[in-house]
Amino acid sequence: MADPEKVHAVRVGWGLVIHGGVGVLPPEQLTPAVDGAYRDALTESLSRGFETLSGGGSATDGVVEAIKVMEDSPLFNVGRGSNLTSDGLVSMDASIMEGGTLSAGAVAGVRDVRHPIRLARHVMDDCPHVLLAGEGAEAFAREMGMASHEPDFFFTQRRWDDLQAAKAREAQGEAKPNTVDAGDEEIRDRAGTVGAVALDREGLLVAGTSTGGSANKKWGRIGDSPIVAAGTYAGSHCGVSCTGWGEYFIRHAVAHDIQARMAYLGVTLKEATEQVVLGTLEDHRAGLGGVVAMDRQGYVEMCFNTRGMYRGWVDEVGRVRVAIF
Structure with missing residues (x-):
């Protein structure tokens, strides 16, 4: 019987696949208690998404609800x-992003919003634009009735310690460039993100991604997560959420490259994800990361070129599987 931690070509029918980022803790820090906490959080996220979908919610609802669970957990970046x-x-x-209409919404550089994925959905549903940033995005959140939270609401000692460690490495010249030679600390500093892809009973395919970005980032740096086609895409062939x-x-x-390979080359979801994650990214020494993806037939792929990726899926009968390595 296939190991559920390593299985490929899973078909969930309608369902959900999620990731909690590729910046996994090293084995010596991932004690049984910590391992269990991550698995419980992933399971809770999948269960919330499944409850939403099975209760008649759309794929958009399922993605938002699953990601909100991870946004409320101090475990994920x-x-x-x-x-x-x-x-x-x-x-x-x-x-x-919704695959049927290519409708999309995104926010970047927000500091006081509890659930950025919910705000991104408001941009998609209630705004003529696709991407809002900074104070403008926060002002829009107020117009949508979303509460503002003080900095202390988001503070965790773990992330403060991570920041101090990142600053120390930077001061000592130990921060490595963005290549596959980077060490575990740099991966964890930069590669934490969460995301979800869902397919509902009506055939709507939706992808979403949310992140706190890299530790010790400067100058208003924005990564791929709010960039449609880079960190998130849902189209006619598949939905994809990235981390890395x-x-x-x-x-x-x-x-988008994964979607394009399926559309233009006629390859399968498995082939497309592996060509990009294990081919393009590694061949060009272009950094570490992974994706979760689902096609319109309900096949799921969870592909990564790092030591691990927090991930899981739930199928149409509510069967949940989670994995880390």
Whole structure:
């Protein structure tokens, strides 16, 4: 029997696939208790998404609800567990896209919104634009009735310690360039993100991604997560959510490239994800990362070129599988 931690070509019918980022803790830090906490959080996210879909909610609803669970968890680099910028504050990004209409919404550089993915959906549904940033995005959140939260709401000691460690490596000249030679600390600093792709009973395919960005980032840096086609894409063939070194996912338009390979080359979802993640990114020494993806037939892929990726899926009968390595 196939190991559920390593199985490919899973078909969920209508359902949901999620990731919690490729910046996994090293084995010595991933104690049984910590491992269990991550698996429980992934399971809760999938269960919330499944409850939404099985209750008649759309794929958009399922993606938003699943991601909101992770945004509320201090375990993931998103929402209340977000990395801190060089000035010690959070700066969060998110995007969402519907495959049927190519409708999309995204926000970047928001500091006071509990659920950036919810705000991204408001941009998609209630705004003539696709991407809002900074104070403008926060003002739009107020217009949508979303509460503003103080910086302390997002503070965690773990992320503060991560920031100090990142600053120390930077001061000592130990921060490595964005290549596949980078060490575990750099991967965890830069590669934490969460995302989901859902297919509902009506055949709507939706992808969403949310992140706290890289630790110790400066100058208003924005990665791939709020960039449609780079960090998130849903089209006629598949939906994709990415996690990894954002600058390189932007340069290679990773999420859209997977969709394009299926559309123009006629390859399967498995072939497309592996060609991009294990081919393009590695061949061009273009950084570390992974994707979760689903096609219109309900086949799921979870492909990564790192040691691990927090991930899982739930199928149409409510069967849940989660994995880390």
